[in-house]
Amino acid sequence: MTATMTSTTTPAAAGPPFLLAPFDRRTWRAYGYLWVAVLVAPFALAYALFTLALTAGIAVTVVGLFVAGGVLLGTRGWGSMYRRMARRLLGVDVAAPFPRSPRRGFWRRLGSMLGDATAWRALLYMVVTFPLALVGFVVSTVLLAVAAGSMTHWLWSQWLPLQRASDGTLHRGASFGTDWFVDTPSRQLMLMAAGVILLYLWPQVQRIFVTLFALLAASLLGPTRASMRVADVExxxxxxxxxxxxxxxxxxxxxxxxxxxxxxxxxxxxxxxxxxxxxxxxxxxxxxxxxxxxxxxxxxxxxxxxxxxxxRPPALDAGLSVALETLAARAALPVRVHAVGLDSADLPASVTAISYFAVAELVANATRHASASGVDVVAGIEPLAEGRGPAGRALVLRVHDDGVGGARVRAPDSSGRGSGLAGLTDRLSGVDGTLRVVSPAGGPTVVTVTIPLNLSDGQ
The missing domain is CATH 1.10.287 (Helix Hairpins)
Structure with missing residues (x-):
């Protein structure tokens, strides 16, 4: 009964150890990303500016806006290319936005093309990343080149032309100012040490630019929060x-x-x-x-x-607390219910019903699969950690069993097995509820159901 935790891995979080960073494949793949980004950036900027100019110039024709809309929708393809670049070279997986739904009718179809938020966000990415690609590539390349040149100066400096100092002496080597030349063993070692420092500084500075690219890609090239919310509701x-x-x-x-x-x-x-x-x-x-x-x-x-x-259990008419006590009395194993503040809470009927059936499902799972000897159900009203909405309250249900643990939320297979908790997660999403499960191998299992009350009751 454990929900699989997923997170987006950013280059900063997945960076190699400091001592191995200059030689790690991820560092060089990130450098390759900057190469590709700076090569693509001028073409992307030109496409973006052409799209804006075409839309502004052809707006008076109205019908010609379909052409501009088609060009604008082409930025979706650019966004797809940038997501592939981020996935293959940076190891950052940005979810693809939801496909466009064409509409019927002249004005509705035109509006859906010109008002496509995904296309406009991709166009914004193409404009914003142009200076970032230039600066990131130049800074990274200069640091790497200076580091490599400093560490190998002792080798190639012998072919440099002679330079005359202010006192008339001749020197062969890199010069800093007019009279300081790197042409002695001690100065060669100093320059080599500076090169080593720059070599280890290079991945850290490069990671700043790569992380900015990843954050921009996640913000502008992925699905919007509103579209994800609509998809969850559907x-x-x-x-x-x-x-x-x-x-x-x-x-x-x-x-x-x-x-x-x-x-x-x-x-x-x-x-x-x-x-x-x-x-x-x-x-x-x-x-x-x-x-x-x-x-x-x-x-x-x-x-x-x-x-x-x-x-609909008749006990729900007496409140969620009484319904949970009734459910515990009829369970096949000992169930202890600890309800705090539920009697005074004005819970919506939808929240009360889905909470009851959620606890019933979790108790049934503990009975059938966990080999548990008992279950504890703790229910109460708590403030939301996120502080969503003006009230920021939530109904929190914690179901704890002493079973074998190791359960997971799995998509149902062809026979429909493994769908209980997955279906419960989907049903909870209908009232903005979440399911969080901690179930290490050997137990115990703790399932936390959180249902925001301000979102569920329309506050």
């Missing part, structure tokens, strides 16, 4: 629809195979009793048939109550 909505459809199918199957069959049996038993009454049968025999019909009716009512409880 996925959560699809999961909710599928979940509701599956639940309806299950209810239909249970009604058909269980309740309906029992009702048919009751009808047959009542019919038999009617026949017995009409034929004047023995009262004891009639009483036995009626007793059987009565027992079948009670069983049918119990099944109907169980089905209704699966749709």
């Amino acid at each position: 996925r959560a909505r699809a999961v909710t629809v599928e979940d509701a459809d599956a639940r309806l199918r299950r209810i239909e199957r249970d009604l058909h195979d269980g309740t309906q069959a029992h009702l048919v049996a009751v009808a047959m038993q009542i019919g038999e009793a009617r026949e017995l009454v009409r034929d004047g049968a023995d009262p004891a025999e009639l009483a036995a048939v009626l007793e059987t019909a009565h027992s079948s009716t009670k069983d049918t009512l119990a099944e109907l109550r169980e089905l209704a409880r699966g749709i």
